[in-house]
Amino acid sequence: MPMVLSAMTAELALVVDSILVSHILGPAEMACVNMVGSIDQLFYGLAVLFALGAEGMISIAIGARERDKANSLYTSSMFMLVVTAALLTIFGLVFFKGVMGLLTQDPAVEPMLAPYLKVTILGAVPCMLIMGMEIMLQTDGMPELATKAAIVTQVVNLCLDVVFMKFCGMGTGGAALATQCGYCCGLLLIWYVYGRSDRRTLSFVNIFKEKVSEVLKECWGAIKTGLPTAVGLCLISIKIMIIYRIVQAAGGVAGAEVYSVAQPCHSMTSIIISGMTDAMIPLVGCLYGEKDYKGTRMLGRFVLINTTIIAGIIALLIIIFPKTVFGMFNVGPEVASEYANSLRFFAISLIGNAFTFAMIYYYTAIQKLTPAMILNLVEGFFAVVPVAYLLAKPWGVDGVFAAFIVAEIASVIVVLLAPLFVRTEEGKHPDMFLVDKTEPHTLYNASMIATPENASRISRDAVHVLKERGMDEETSNLTGLVLEEMALNICNYPVNAKRPIGVDARVYTSTDNETVVAFRDNGAAFNPLVYTNEDQEKGLLTDSIMVMKSLAKKVEYDRHLSMNQTYITL
Numbered sequence: 001m002p003m004v005l006s007a008m009t010a011e012l013a014l015v016v017d018s019i020l021v022s023h024i025l026g027p028a029e030m031a032c033v034n035m036v037g038s039i040d041q042l043f044y045g046l047a048v049l050f051a052l053g054a055e056g057m058i059s060i061a062i063g064a065r066e067r068d069k070a071n072s073l074y075t076s077s078m079f080m081l082v083v084t085a086a087l088l089t090i091f092g093l094v095f096f097k098g099v100m101g102l103l104t105q106d107p108a109v110e111p112m113l114a115p116y117l118k119v120t121i122l123g124a125v126p127c128m129l130i131m132g133m134e135i136m137l138q139t140d141g142m143p144e145l146a147t148k149a150a151i152v153t154q155v156v157n158l159c160l161d162v163v164f165m166k167f168c169g170m171g172t173g174g175a176a177l178a179t180q181c182g183y184c185c186g187l188l189l190i191w192y193v194y195g196r197s198d199r200r201t202l203s204f205v206n207i208f209k210e211k212v213s214e215v216l217k218e219c220w221g222a223i224k225t226g227l228p229t230a231v232g233l234c235l236i237s238i239k240i241m242i243i244y245r246i247v248q249a250a251g252g253v254a255g256a257e258v259y260s261v262a263q264p265c266h267s268m269t270s271i272i273i274s275g276m277t278d279a280m281i282p283l284v285g286c287l288y289g290e291k292d293y294k295g296t297r298m299l300g301r302f303v304l305i306n307t308t309i310i311a312g313i314i315a316l317l318i319i320i321f322p323k324t325v326f327g328m329f330n331v332g333p334e335v336a337s338e339y340a341n342s343l344r345f346f347a348i349s350l351i352g353n354a355f356t357f358a359m360i361y362y363y364t365a366i367q368k369l370t371p372a373m374i375l376n377l378v379e380g381f382f383a384v385v386p387v388a389y390l391l392a393k394p395w396g397v398d399g400v401f402a403a404f405i406v407a408e409i410a411s412v413i414v415v416l417l418a419p420l421f422v423r424t425e426e427g428k429h430p431d432m433f434l435v436d437k438t439e440p441h442t443l444y445n446a447s448m449i450a451t452p453e454n455a456s457r458i459s460r461d462a463v464h465v466l467k468e469r470g471m472d473e474e475t476s477n478l479t480g481l482v483l484e485e486m487a488l489n490i491c492n493y494p495v496n497a498k499r500p501i502g503v504d505a506r507v508y509t510s511t512d513n514e515t516v517v518a519f520r521d522n523g524a525a526f527n528p529l530v531y532t533n534e535d536q537e538k539g540l541l542t543d544s545i546m547v548m549k550s551l552a553k554k555v556e557y558d559r560h561l562s563m564n565q566t567y568i569t570l
Contacts, residue, residue, distance in 0.1 A: 053226020352408020
């Protein structure tokens, strides 16, 4: 839930502005706000280019226990994000009339559109920076701070929308100014809390001490990873502008009002979809970096199923109550009655949109960038825009919205065909998740709640399985003993006594042909490599840890996504 809420910053800002502007200023002004939504989408896409691309690489680096590389990627991506945002502001102000001409050619709309557009362009830096920082907070295991920042952003936006538009008479410019004030307040909260937090694991480093070629290589790696999703989001910006032109040609002002209602419906669905998919990337990236393909597939399937179900529920509500949805945005009953089916067509496409975006983010997390890019191109532009143009002539506005269904069908076909062009490590064609169904390096894998009984059980099970898989008796027994002692430490650690602790244990063969026992748990932070005499006197260092360390050849520790990750080489 924290990650779902933190993903709402950009999407919910547009929804809040749309609803309040429609009721305070009118439906025509609401349409202007949604036209600028394509610019917001562009900002989001470029923020994703750096932050989301770096997130996947950082997660894989942490999974591979390369912490210095993770910090360097974090610094490089944030630096490039801020520089890009500043350049966008300069470009937008210099070519302001040209940008406005891309959004509308109607002279009557320009006085309402210009104030909102100018403030939005001026706010590119805080807008993109808060989006990037919320992604990084999720990567660093602090999603609750991202949630608080998102809530602060929207509360400030909501309150100042009313003040600026209703009491100060600032029109659409007031709505945009309220949004930017919300972004700035959210950023101040993040900088104050994150900068002082002892849970923070990512930190800025001086990237200018490194060779320029190394810095550029890291930036290019982040850009390449984030490019498929960023291209898709930027294409959505172009798609929004073109679809507005098509619906205006097909249905006039009423057509633009219908699309202005459909866009916030998509945004509200995206709040939940983006939350789950953003949360998936660091988790899947870490699992994939550890070559835990079973966990990678399970998590990808879980997110895919749940995002599709949630989108289906939202779509069903819109299909049943289209006039109620129109009423939320102050659209008249005549328009609502005439175009109810158009909104129903759009609602159906939300189900396919959830499926497609879940797969795009999953492919990005596991570095399968080609299918991710193809999906973005198909779903974001090349399926929907030409079909909308063709269907608008015989079917009008209904045909435009039916094109969204066609685009999602085409995207599902791409997902189903993708495995034909990919081979796994075993040389086989995978299913749509594009990873091996088996784990050749994994010898044993189990999950449990940390209790003394489960610690004994997992030890016995592991010894039995490892012997069946050909491991010699001495190493099997040693592995079982290490599993038991680590599990006992987790459940006996005093700080963990107040709640059940989940544990994932995995035994695998490293590239050096050594046996490695990997533990992941969501208990209190505890590094078995760093302790003091005071820890031992307080009982914070258990006998189990001492036994485990005496048996191990090497012990490595990391904390990522609020979980302890311990790797014991035997």
